[in-house]
Amino acid sequence: MLTLFHSPHSRSSAIVALIDEMGIQDWVEIREVTIPRMDGSGGRDPANPHPEGKVPVLVHDGHVITERAAIILHLTSLFPDSGMAPAVGTPEWGVFAMWLAWYQGVLEPTFIMDAAGVSHPWLTAAVRDHQTAVARLRAALDKGPWILGERYSAADLLLHAPYAWFPEATPEDPVLRDWIDRCLARPARARVLDRDRSRMQAA
Numbered sequence: 001m002l003t004l005f006h007s008p009h010s011r012s013s014a015i016v017a018l019i020d021e022m023g024i025q026d027w028v029e030i031r032e033v034t035i036p037r038m039d040g041s042g043g044r045d046p047a048n049p050h051p052e053g054k055v056p057v058l059v060h061d062g063h064v065i066t067e068r069a070a071i072i073l074h075l076t077s078l079f080p081d082s083g084m085a086p087a088v089g090t091p092e093w094g095v096f097a098m099w100l101a102w103y104q105g106v107l108e109p110t111f112i113m114d115a116a117g118v119s120h121p122w123l124t125a126a127v128r129d130h131q132t133a134v135a136r137l138r139a140a141l142d143k144g145p146w147i148l149g150e151r152y153s154a155a156d157l158l159l160h161a162p163y164a165w166f167p168e169a170t171p172e173d174p175v176l177r178d179w180i181d182r183c184l185a186r187p188a189r190a191r192v193l194d195r196d197r198s199r200m201q202a203a
């Protein structure tokens with residue numbers, strides 16, 4: 001049994017989009033929970049098994065899995081024919097896992113630090129800064145059109161996410177802009193946005 005705990009219009013929307021891209025809707029039950037929102041609405045949901053009350057959470061036979069990168073690795077490994085990741089155990093899978101881990105450990109933290117105007121030599125030493133992260137992302141797209149080369153994968157789905165939420169933060173680089181536009185044009189994304197919108201209106 002696989003259950004995704006999701007809150008519309010949040011980080012868990014990326015996992016709903018992944019489920020759609022993979023065509024595994026019949027295998028993963030999506031349960032909606034509330035989270036505290038920046039505008040003061042919402043609140044922690046007692047039905048949410050996340051230890052910090054966040055989303056997404058995937059529960060697999062009672063095992064609680066948090067963090068988008070881990071959820072992506074788990075789902076794409078469970079459903080290897082979904083076409084959203086290279087085959088487990090290949091060098092390409094290692095690179096795929098690297099980009100997901102780099103997203104969680106470097107790209108998103110530097111994005112948030114940059115947006116918050118926070119800078120400190122310890123942070124730069126340990127995580128680098130957003131400009132350096134963007135340069136690495138840009139270099140990865142030299143071959144393109146996707147992060148892993150010819151095929152769209154869950155790495156693209158996760159890595160473009162901050163720029164989908166905050167388009168004004170999109171780097172001034174045509175290659176990055178085109179890649180983000182290609183990610184934004186995925187039909188699965190439009191379906192998830194519609195789904196989230198109708199759920200929020202109904203709430």
Ligand SMILES: N[C@@H](CCC(=O)N[C@@H](CS)C(=O)NCC(=O)O)C(=O)O
Pocket residue numbers: 010011012035036052053054055056066067068069104
């Ligand atoms: N590192 C986590 C972050 C999850 C996260 O921060 N989720 C936000 C939703 S956008 C949340 O649940 N916030 C509610 C809260 O902070 O209590 C991931 O990538 O999955």
